[in-house]
Amino acid sequence: MAVRPDNEAGVVAALGDASTPVRIRGGGTSAVAAPEGALDLALDGLTGLVEHRPADLIARARAGTPLHEIAASLAPHGQRLPVAAWDRDARGTIGGLFAAGADGLRARLGFRARDILLGARAVLGNGDLVTVGANVVKSVAGFDVPKVLVGSRGTLAALTEVTFRVEAVPESTATVGFEFDDLDPVLDRARAAWSLSLAPSAVVVVAEAGRYRAAALLEGPRQAVTAAVDDAATLGLHRFAEDGSEQALSDERWVAATALDASPPPSPLTRITGRSGDAPMDAHRMVIDVARGRFTAWVDGHAPPPPPLTPLFERVRVAFDPTGRFLAGRGYGAR
Amino acid sequence: MGGLRDHESVSELVRRLTAALPPEAVLSRPEERLVYACDGQTLHPGEADVVVLPSSTAEVVAALRVARDLGVPVVPRGAGTGLSGGAIAAHGGVLLGTARMKTILAVDPVERRARLQPGVVNIDVSRAAAPHGLRFAPDPSSQVACTIGGNVAENSGGPHTLRLGVTTNHVTGLVLVTADAEVHRLGECAESPTTADDGLIGAIVGSEGLFGVVTEIVVRLVPGAEEVRTFLASYRSVADAARAVAAVIAAGVVPAAVELMDRLAVRAVEEHARAGFPLDAEAVLLVELEGSVAEVDALQEPVLAALRAHAAIDARAAEDDDHRARMWNGRKQALGALGKISRGYYTHDGVVPPSRLAEALERIAEIGRRYGLRIASVNHAGDGNLHPLILFDRADADELRRAADAGREILSTCLDLGGSLTGEHGVGSEKRELLDRQFDEPTRALFARLRRAFDPDERMNPGKLFPSGSRCGEGRVPLGTKAARGGWL
Numbered sequence: 001m002a003v004r005p006d007n008e009a010g011v012v013a014a015l016g017d018a019s020t021p022v023r024i025r026g027g028g029t030s031a032v033a034a035p036e037g038a039l040d041l042a043l044d045g046l047t048g049l050v051e052h053r054p055a056d057l058i059a060r061a062r063a064g065t066p067l068h069e070i071a072a073s074l075a076p077h078g079q080r081l082p083v084a085a086w087d088r089d090a091r092g093t094i095g096g097l098f099a100a101g102a103d104g105l106r107a108r109l110g111f112r113a114r115d116i117l118l119g120a121r122a123v124l125g126n127g128d129l130v131t132v133g134a135n136v137v138k139s140v141a142g143f144d145v146p147k148v149l150v151g152s153r154g155t156l157a158a159l160t161e162v163t164f165r166v167e168a169v170p171e172s173t174a175t176v177g178f179e180f181d182d183l184d185p186v187l188d189r190a191r192a193a194w195s196l197s198l199a200p201s202a203v204v205v206v207a208e209a210g211r212y213r214a215a216a217l218l219e220g221p222r223q224a225v226t227a228a229v230d231d232a233a234t235l236g237l238h239r240f241a242e243d244g245s246e247q248a249l250s251d252e253r254w255v256a257a258t259a260l261d262a263s264p265p266p267s268p269l270t271r272i273t274g275r276s277g278d279a280p281m282d283a284h285r286m287v288i289d290v291a292r293g294r295f296t297a298w299v300d301g302h303a304p305p306p307p308p309l310t311p312l313f314e315r316v317r318v319a320f321d322p323t324g325r326f327l328a329g330r331g332y333g334a335r
Numbered sequence: 336m337g338g339l340r341d342h343e344s345v346s347e348l349v350r351r352l353t354a355a356l357p358p359e360a361v362l363s364r365p366e367e368r369l370v371y372a373c374d375g376q377t378l379h380p381g382e383a384d385v386v387v388l389p390s391s392t393a394e395v396v397a398a399l400r401v402a403r404d405l406g407v408p409v410v411p412r413g414a415g416t417g418l419s420g421g422a423i424a425a426h427g428g429v430l431l432g433t434a435r436m437k438t439i440l441a442v443d444p445v446e447r448r449a450r451l452q453p454g455v456v457n458i459d460v461s462r463a464a465a466p467h468g469l470r471f472a473p474d475p476s477s478q479v480a481c482t483i484g485g486n487v488a489e490n491s492g493g494p495h496t497l498r499l500g501v502t503t504n505h506v507t508g509l510v511l512v513t514a515d516a517e518v519h520r521l522g523e524c525a526e527s528p529t530t531a532d533d534g535l536i537g538a539i540v541g542s543e544g545l546f547g548v549v550t551e552i553v554v555r556l557v558p559g560a561e562e563v564r565t566f567l568a569s570y571r572s573v574a575d576a577a578r579a580v581a582a583v584i585a586a587g588v589v590p591a592a593v594e595l596m597d598r599l600a601v602r603a604v605e606e607h608a609r610a611g612f613p614l615d616a617e618a619v620l621l622v623e624l625e626g627s628v629a630e631v632d633a634l635q636e637p638v639l640a641a642l643r644a645h646a647a648i649d650a651r652a653a654e655d656d657d658h659r660a661r662m663w664n665g666r667k668q669a670l671g672a673l674g675k676i677s678r679g680y681y682t683h684d685g686v687v688p689p690s691r692l693a694e695a696l697e698r699i700a701e702i703g704r705r706y707g708l709r710i711a712s713v714n715h716a717g718d719g720n721l722h723p724l725i726l727f728d729r730a731d732a733d734e735l736r737r738a739a740d741a742g743r744e745i746l747s748t749c750l751d752l753g754g755s756l757t758g759e760h761g762v763g764s765e766k767r768e769l770l771d772r773q774f775d776e777p778t779r780a781l782f783a784r785l786r787r788a789f790d791p792d793e794r795m796n797p798g799k800l801f802p803s804g805s806r807c808g809e810g811r812v813p814l815g816t817k818a819a820r821g822g823w824l
């Protein structure tokens with residue numbers, strides 16, 4: 001059975017019978033089809049920006065609002081989402097972004113998806129509608145439930161509304177980089193870029209077919225970006241050519257070109273992630289997010305099973321979803 | 336599950352703890368325990384039956400096993416600078432202090448991380464990172480005393496967290512020992528972290544000691560800025576200053592810090608520390624820009640223009656480094672300075688949307704007039720985090736009662752304006768009866784289930800955060816039984 005409510009009350013009603021297994025999806029960018037007998041709950045019918053207060057640096061939107069709609073609403077006020085999710089086919093929703101923890105590489109002040117979700121309304125497994133966090137950039141009242149929901153992939157609660165931090169669109173953007181056929185000097189350049197006095201919004205190393213590329217995204221006031229590009233040049237990192245390749249490395253396409261492979265290598269390659277210090281040297285393709293200390297790599301063979309979730313997390317999961325209905329066929333340990 | 340007040344069970348508790356821990360780690364004499372009966376919020380004292388000071392995760396486990404076996408409450412405690420009555424033993428039992436867990440385990444300048452024991456003092460992290468050009472961004476005004484464990488438990492902020500985020504934005508790994516004495520290694524403290532660890536860490540930061548004892552922490556370090564420039568602006572009304580704050584943010588600038596102090600606070604600071612703030616203004620703003628030289632140069636004019644747009648008496652850059660240092664020193668000592676001009680004060684910590692700051696401050700002034708109380712105002716204005724300080728005479732029971740009532744009304748006002756009960760000090764003992772003003776019943780029920788996921792018997796830090804409800808043994812210390820003068824004055 002499939003439902004696509006267009007308001008919050010509809011979500012509460014759809015989740016009324018606590019015994020039905022449920023598979024939640026947003027825009028369906030990466031969601032898997034619901035298994036036999038499970039309710040297919042699509043939340044992309046819950047659309048619209050509820051409020052945007054530029055001077056408070058916050059916006060509040062219904063969870064199914066498309067990412068491009070959010071971007072279009074913020075832009076006239078000179079603001080944007082602080083993270084750049086890769087929005088394939090323009091289907092991605094703001095709720096899906098937080099549920100997937102999908103935040104790409106850009107992080108102007110180091111803020112990731114988990115750092116910008118300030119508040120949420122959500123329906124739990126038992127049908128309760130809860131309001132967690134707050135609609136201000138700073139609050140420590142109650143437990144910080146929004147942080148638990150980020151990356152929960154539909155296994156804890158159905159998000160119906162989210163409040164998130166927004167930021168000013170920088171006046172100017174540039175990408176600087178360095179390419180070589182040996183990893184170490186490239187990694188050194190990337191680290192040097194990370195220490196530029198204009199803190200880069202992203203610093204990555206991409207490895208493919210024996211070539212390595214360091215890239216840093218510089219954003220800020222025009223004169224600051226210009227000065228930082230000059231500083232980078234003295235470190236051996238040069239602005240990507242003006243022929244459009246810089247454009248290709250900007251914003252969401254910058255993300256697509258690096259962390260999220262737009263054309264995933266054919267199987268049997270598998271995608272693995274980990275701490276940058278553990279990055280495999282024999283990967284077919286690898287991206288090190290220097291600023292975050294993480295790598296993503298595509299390697300031969302099958303991925304080792306992810307470490308099982310702990311009994312502690314299992315107890316936390318049950319606090320949100322006592323009957324396990326949101327797992328809908330995904331076993332214990334799903335996330 | 337109340338405290339174990341009878342003599343025999345207390346001796347049994349002490350006996351078992353002494354067997355499990357080194358002798359110097361167990362303090363049971365009344366005079367030894369006394370200093371732990373209060374924290375920075377002195378209106379809610381509570382005495383532990385015994386104090387333990389373990390020096391390692393293993394010793395924390397040993398202490399928690401004893402408490403588990405005897406069914407005794409456990410209260411974690413750092414430096415006791417908390418301002419919501421979080422670190423006091425409201426129900427007796429074991430108070431577990433981290434004073435002997437002060438080791439900086441590692442500083443990794445390449446990955447920009449520090450691995451810390453919980454008792455490390457906040458400023459010592461930045462000191463250890465300084466040779467690498469790095470620092471720990473959250474800088475509570477209490478940073479020379481408060482601990483990283485306390486920062487994690489309260490999700491502490493500070494004047495400079497507007498731009499770079501509060502504690503939770505900088506924690507990447509934790510070791511937590513839960514009430515059942517189990518050790519949980521999460522995120523960058525784990526051998527192989529799971530995808531759920533970030534969520535668990537997010538829940539633990541800010542959980543006010545209710546989820547367990549944090550025994551190890553990995554934090555991000557950030558590079559020091561190439562350029563720091565500080566601006567001082569003064570205004571004829573608090574509302575004008577508040578409007579200028581909104582104008583700065585609306586100009587697309589997120590300064591490193593935006594602090595607002597009213598006349599009463601400025602006068603106290605000037606008497607105490609001679610920071611160089613103007614005495615003729617109703618309110619001053621201390622604004623700081625950080626970044627590359629070119630970045631700060633580019634933002635200076637828009638910021639000054641925004642500061643001047645609302646009838647500023649004056650707005651200019653700090654004269655030199657010395658002036659800048661004096662002003663920050665003055666700001667960070669504001670609480671202490673106010674303590675000198677009053678026989679008691681009560682620090683509040685509400686949040687309003689910055690766009691409603693002017694309205695909030697006007698309403699707070701009105702509340703002060705109505706209750707006949709002086710209220711000074713020291714605010715992290717950029718993120719709408721207000722610290723109204725209600726001055727009163729602790730010897731005057733009526734004034735004390737009015738101060739408490741006015742405080743509740745101020746926090747209700749913050750909620751009415753779309754804000755929050757607390758921006759950085761936590762709910763603790765102090766604000767727990769107001770929790771249901773901010774969160775509805777199903778949400779509080781989720782909080783309660785979450786707490787029991789970590790601590791099924793509710794033995795960790797009982798009497799905090801959750802409203803007292805009907806549970807027995809929830810005896811509340813009546814307001815005003817102890818001196819209400821800050822331990823920090």
Ligand SMILES: Cc1cc2nc3c(=O)[nH]c(=O)nc-3n(C[C@H](O)[C@H](O)[C@H](O)COP(=O)(O)OP(=O)(O)OC[C@H]3O[C@@H](n4cnc5c(N)ncnc54)[C@H](O)[C@@H]3O)c2cc1C
Binds near residue numbers: 023104
């Ligand atoms: C091939 C491919 C690979 C990708 N890889 C990554 C990656 O590695 N990392 C990454 O960060 N992003 C990745 N993305 C992008 C990411 O999937 C989307 O940005 C994000 O899912 C938002 O899209 P959506 O609204 O369509 O969500 P969906 O794809 O519909 O759902 C994504 C997940 O979130 C849950 N969900 C969605 N909405 C809600 C809601 N309102 N409440 C509760 N749960 C909800 C779903 O149950 C599902 O688990 C990838 C996308 C594609 C196509």
Ligand SMILES: Cc1cc2nc3c(=O)[nH]c(=O)nc-3n(C[C@H](O)[C@H](O)[C@H](O)COP(=O)(O)OP(=O)(O)OC[C@H]3O[C@@H](n4cnc5c(N)ncnc54)[C@H](O)[C@@H]3O)c2cc1C
Binds near residue numbers: 411477491545
């Ligand atoms: C003058 C002054 C200025 C202040 N300025 C600021 C400010 O600018 N910003 C701000 O955010 N706060 C401020 N505070 C409040 C206070 O300093 C912070 O809340 C601080 O983080 C508390 O640290 P602590 O080590 O003193 O913790 P304590 O007061 O000892 O404990 C606070 C809470 O943390 C828990 N806890 C402590 N250690 C652990 C642990 N290892 N594991 C689990 N739980 C633990 C305790 O149970 C308690 O609930 C100020 C306080 C004072 C007195």
